[in-house]
Amino acid sequence: MAKKKVKKQRQFGLIGKNIHYSFSKKYFTDKFEHHFFDNCHYKNYDLESIREFPKLVEETKGLVGLNVTIPYKETIIPYLDKVDKKAKKIGAVNCITVSKKKKLKGYNTDYYGFKKSLKPLLKKHHTKALILGTGGASKAIAFALKKMNIEYDFVSRNPNEYEFSYEELTAEIFAEYTIIINATPVGTHPNVKDCPALDYSLFTSQHIAYDLVYNPEKTAFLKQAKAHGATIKNGYEMLVFQAEKAWEIWNK
Structure with missing residues (x-):
């Protein structure tokens, strides 16, 4: 009998400060449940300072994407490897992709x-x-x-x-x-x-x-x-x- 392929765990989350009220966590958790994306998880990453960001990326397994909210939409930019053209023009990032090699690219979907x-x-x-x-x-x-x-x-x-x-x-x-x-x-x-x-x-x-x-x-x-x-x-x-x-x- 062929072995059932184990789905790779995909971790998503929100970077911000005092974000317990966040829209994103509920929205994506509901979306994952509704569409049976049982290998996808969404978490709030409440950071006291943006300086905690690199450690979070390094230590989080299976990290694929992040949203960014107040107060880090601008201060996160220096921590990214690449920034999409539109986000660069805007000067703020609210969405990040994380590659397998932990390379970070910023976008603005706001x-x-x-x-x-x-x-x-x-x-x-x-x-x-x-x-x-x-x-x-x-x-x-x-x-x-x-x-x-x-x-x-x-x-x-x-x-x-x-x-x-x-x-x-x-x-x-x-x-x-x-x-x-x-x-x-x-x-x-x-x-x-x-x-x-x-x-x-x-x-x-x-x-x-x-x-x-x-x-x-x-x-x-x-x-x-x-x-x-x-x-x-x-x-x-x-x-x-x-x-x-x-x-x-x-x-x-």
Whole structure:
């Protein structure tokens, strides 16, 4: 009788800090169960410092792919052997492939997920966007908007000369920028009452309010924007799209 071939164990995971809430672990664990990928496993790797990363790669058996989240999307880049062209342009990585020889290549699937989830909401007048926040996620958002020919500007609590401060956002600016994207973690569970410091009465039915946060489903930012007529969307669908793109990359 022929010996049954033992499937090679494939390990995946998420690199981040304080990531017990993570979308990825549940999403991939459910996916593996549903499709009977019984040789695939997904784990959260909560790192106190990015310096712990090389040891993790070295010691983890069967490591094939990793997702990367806050606060390491930018600081992980120097640890990689190669970075995909788009991720290099963006300046942030949220997906890594690990070769048999432990060579690491970085990609960005955030921009893809965002672009795919925003597209169905767009109307002719949606030509300019404000991105709240300037971290790794906001860089991917900017890249996606550029690909869609949507002009954008950043809003920051500590703006440089090219960015808006929250205090500068007037009715005139809101009339011009009809897509407002929260790319900060403000409002994430458990701090559900928090929201970016905007004048929410400036939202209208012409606006899209998009929040990368998905837990809670309706953040304070989205609730207040909706109360003034805005079309709202949270980051859940973006996460699904970026996760599926990562799965595609890991299985090339």
